[in-house]
Amino acid sequence: MHRTYFELVKPGIVAGNLVSLFGGYLLASRGVVDAIHIALVISGVALVIGSGCAANNVIDRDIDRLMERTCTRPMAAGSISIRSALTFACILGLVGFWLLYVATRRIEPLVLMLIGYIVYVGLYSLFLKRRSVHATLVGSISGAIPPVVGYCSVRGTIDTAAVALFVIFGIWQMPHSYAIAMFRWKDYEAACIPILPLVKGRHQAKKRIVLYIAAFLVAALSLAALGYVGNLYISIVLLSGLYWLKTAMVGFTAGDDVRWARRVFAASIAAVVLISVAMAIDAI
Numbered sequence: 001m002h003r004t005y006f007e008l009v010k011p012g013i014v015a016g017n018l019v020s021l022f023g024g025y026l027l028a029s030r031g032v033v034d035a036i037h038i039a040l041v042i043s044g045v046a047l048v049i050g051s052g053c054a055a056n057n058v059i060d061r062d063i064d065r066l067m068e069r070t071c072t073r074p075m076a077a078g079s080i081s082i083r084s085a086l087t088f089a090c091i092l093g094l095v096g097f098w099l100l101y102v103a104t105r106r107i108e109p110l111v112l113m114l115i116g117y118i119v120y121v122g123l124y125s126l127f128l129k130r131r132s133v134h135a136t137l138v139g140s141i142s143g144a145i146p147p148v149v150g151y152c153s154v155r156g157t158i159d160t161a162a163v164a165l166f167v168i169f170g171i172w173q174m175p176h177s178y179a180i181a182m183f184r185w186k187d188y189e190a191a192c193i194p195i196l197p198l199v200k201g202r203h204q205a206k207k208r209i210v211l212y213i214a215a216f217l218v219a220a221l222s223l224a225a226l227g228y229v230g231n232l233y234i235s236i237v238l239l240s241g242l243y244w245l246k247t248a249m250v251g252f253t254a255g256d257d258v259r260w261a262r263r264v265f266a267a268s269i270a271a272v273v274l275i276s277v278a279m280a281i282d283a284i
Contacts, residue, residue, distance in 0.1 A: 026281070064076035112152065182205060182258070
């Protein structure tokens, strides 16, 4: 039963968001870390994200049953009741917001996390995911919040670096999500989810992926142009970003779109982890 509740919070998504949170935090702190402070911030954000994921599992339980990769999720499989899952989500959210407040004593991180929660659970999961091709773009807002929260929990303000982080991680999610849709094509088709590759076609999706990766590169380099990071960060962004872009461009001549999309997906993960680490260790 404990494992079932653990799966309900989508630990992979939580862990991925904590990587970017950590990068934003260390960018702001310039390597000076209060162990208790960062532990509270990480715990609070993790619990709020886990709460959102649990709520998403409840909302998506019907379409999750139709997709191979999600049909074994707790709500889809009927392992947990709706009431229990929602109660669990509420407890996680309340404790998470409380821990974040205890850590920061500031309103900005709380407001940012609340916006991210409302966008993910409300706008994305409840309303747009099944209705609009633009759902991915709206959903990217919530995914771009954690690094900004990490940054603001230290600085206590939303400055140009915070805005840059939001843009960087928001753009990153677009090609990342489209790549998933490309290699999980049958799942999205079975659930009738109107994501861009299905609605506009594979070729259009490949073009968008390349354009978004190029935009991601420009946005990521803006942190250096603004004077927040140094040469190590620039080198890592260029190496990982250009590799990701090159991998994406192969798609126009690829014979196997599924294999190609998996490579783009893997490159996206590598890129976001590497730049998160780079901004953490190369802050000026």
